[in-house]
Amino acid sequence: MYWCKQLIRNYKLLCSALLCISALASCRPDVHESAGDKRFFDLKGFINADSARLNRAHITVTKTVAHNNDVAQTKPVTITNWGQELSAFSASDINKPAWRDGYSVKQEADSVVYTALMPDLVTRRMVIQQNDKAVKKIHIENFTKNLLYQTTEHLVYYPDSVYLIDKLQEVKLLGSNRYVVKGVMK
Template identity: 50%
Template sequence: MYWYKPLKRYTLFAGGLLLLGSWYACKPEIKETGATLKYFDMKDFFRADSARLAAANKPVVKTVTHNGVTETKKLLIQNWGQEFGLFVSSDINKPAWKDSYTIQQNADSIVYQAKFPELKTRRLVIKKQDGKVISVSVLNNISNLLYNTTEKLMYVPGKYYQIEKDQKVKVMGANNYVVKGVF
């Protein structure tokens, strides 16, 4: 059994690498480390608003348009976190992006503009009145050899949210979606 000793060393080495890799993967988010966020906290804002809307449990008039065909329904949204998923995924507070956006502060708004074309979230505008967010608008763009997708997201708390998505896929053609929910 001369082969047993090298196998044991290899197993210990592989186990150590696996342990080290899993430790690195379990690093906490930037908020959990106590670091301050440089940009507007989309995740926290939409988490709080999702909880507020879930507690209110009021129906929404939701209109969905796909390539010109429209359907409207009045319904209760069961999962606001999922409904606001595109907004939350547009969060720009990743440690690697801490210097990737310009910040233009106006009297009633904050505008974050991407410095680099490879960033998905191109523009984020937060309008405030008396310290309270009155609207959030996002422009996302993903472009590569296979497809080009542009998303325009708008949220006005207490009034409506709208998602416009224009997708052009090389082989399959174009798709246009508009989702609007009115409170």
């Protein structure tokens, strides 16, 4: 009987030790980038701020949607969630720690051009055109390719004016699928 009690006590000690070790292993700080850690243009921060501004403004948009070059449908829409509407832009943010050396930066007269240096980066090129520190135009080219499909995406955003999402996806055995979304702000 004594050996049974000893075995149970040892089992409890082992379980307690394993629980403590797993708890300690999970207690590590989250890695967050501050605004000072951004090496490139903070696209995600800009789109989030602009989305909040547009949500407050209750802007009506003439939105045109075309799928596979069919007849385009156009109608006026009041967008209530600009963050979702412009999510393709914020998803193209290149400020990830692993991509710190993944892009070349070229300063031109009124714009900055970011070009991917590694072929596996989705955002291949991003051009931020500015005038007196205000963003005038954002143009992004995304490209993804794997064994099943290939996707090409062109995103253009003129704040307070127009946004365009042009996406072409070519799926093996199923063919190509293209959609274009254009919003003209009033």
